Amino acid sequence: MDTQDTTELARNLKNRHVQLIAIGGTIGTGLFLGSGQSIRLAGPSIILAYILTGMVCFLLMRALGELLLSNLGYHSFVEAVREYLGDTAGFITGWTYWICWVTIAMAEMTAIGIYVQLWLPGVPQWVPGLVFLIILLGVNLITVGAFGEVEFWFSLIKIVAIIGLIVAGIVMLIVSYKTPSGHVTVANLVTHGGFFPTGMKGFLLSFQMVIFSFIGIEMVGMTAAETQDPKTVLPKAINDIPIRIIIFYVGALFIIMCIYPWNQLQASQSPFVMVFKDIGITAAASVINFVVITAAASACNSSLYTTGRMLAELTASSKNQKVRRISKLSKHHVPANALYVSCVIIAISVALNYLIPSQVFTLVSTVATTCFIFIWGIIILTHLKFKKTEKGKKSEFKTPFAPVSDYFILVFLAAVAVILCFKHETLVALILSVVWFCVLYFVKKHNDKKIA
Template structure:
């Protein structure tokens, strides 16, 4: 709508789903290539924004030569202006941003030398979070007073415009679209492989084991793509049901938090059990979790805390209830299906 205000949103939605589905059906290499370019665009934009931000903060770039300084960090009410609840409620959206990071582990079966490459990728995640997430947020809240951000529009656009990049809005809009494409692309890849793995164990219908000539699980990719297509339908229907001013993005986005945390709970609990059962192998393992098992329990506590907080937030309460309903249905399916598999 930024470029073509009258264009119905379902048209680009359908086009994107078709293109990404075809790309994921082509080959794993095609998925990797797309993800590389999507990620590169995001990374380059954020790095440029951070550099421009430091220029504004310390050298007054775009601000008449007057450095903005660091005072905006504690001005206008200081830290935690809206109390702990503001910080607490924001966590659900923050956590949702990282759902899917376990995709690194899923790719272990389709990468050369996983012991080296997966280890390198996991260690790199920490630095990427510090630079691209914490770094970008630091620039935004330092350059602009926090209580003006809601009227500012995109702080990325405003930062580039401040240093003289007049076409910033168009650039950022393009980057946001590539970020959405990246999330969709990763979702199709990871979810399709998980369904295939479940089908191998008999916990999903056997037709999901169908593989095309390129070694791609055909029906799992198609099933996930159809599932994503429901997002297009929701985009059309929900504004008429809940009202045009309803923050549909928060509802849909936060609905993924609880189901998305299930793999994290499973990984943390499985790791605790693994360390107990395989204590001798763990002692000489080349890639250990720092502080385990204490860090496992702290992580589980943090996840539960976020979920409890979502129940007290009006905007995320419905989403957490939808997530609970989804897990109940999944559990019923599992209970009904698994005894048949074991027999």
């Protein structure tokens, strides 16, 4: 008989779960498929864009880690936002973070539908995504340990694929392997127009896809309330982020562009497929298709986990009893009702994939990207306020170079927001995001007046 209080989340996530969830949060379809598009935009300078964004993400995660470890009673960083920036900021941040992960789940369901069509071209695009959503909902309803176990293996598949690419590339470099496009050499990074072949414009425009690649890196912070020994596990997961970024992102892109001149890569094709084909793996397209489906399923799995916890937290304090019932935990210590509600909203993508199949992925992924810039900015503003308190001054897990690092991140995010204005798709998403924030602000103020 389970003696643990069912009104509390269970600390059933082990160290290996959290470590792989942290890695999985930094590896997604943005790398496996989006890297072709970003390489075409920026050329070899994309490596610098990933290093710079990776550095920002590491400092962001240190700030987030410092906040969460200052109070192990936090269920998520939104409670820290509420404490240091006020109820309105917490309300807007919480619902924005929830909708961010809903849109990511929609994007990944769409991606799964597109990838499965490589093997089953006659299947409608909306069917595979719906099947995966139902399966992953079942997994998340079991226990948080089941979620952690599935995410562990999903992440492991992605890691093996990337390490396989890097090892194969190193061997090809050593033997000066000749591909149809020429010899594998480091010189490919600079002999086709230099390191910045598309100029500063291409380099700057690439940041939208680079940011999209890193979306979800802060998700490990959502595991704080369900992690065994969070004081030991979370700092290790966060401190290992720079190594992961160097190996998995920078390493993979470096190898890809040593094998292929950047201008011979197709924006619409995965560079991973091209590399494995040249090694002689005839089933390269199917192998990478399997890995990319895994990456999309992993993101969808994380989305369900995060939307369920966030919706439960947002509805727990509601004055309406029916709304508050959403936050109730099941006998397995998971927010089952919140998972069901989130799943129904995510399933709207089924209708979108039926009505506008060619536009869904771009629409929802760009909205998610712009909203995440806001979320990351709020985390940093919260950290700045926290550092001015006595608790912040006595913190043990200090963020390097704070508060200078915080201002650096805010300037970086503001610059990316400006860059988003120069592309039609991202500008539309930016405007929609601002409208969303305004709606939430007025809803919050209206509710406050009713309570008063």
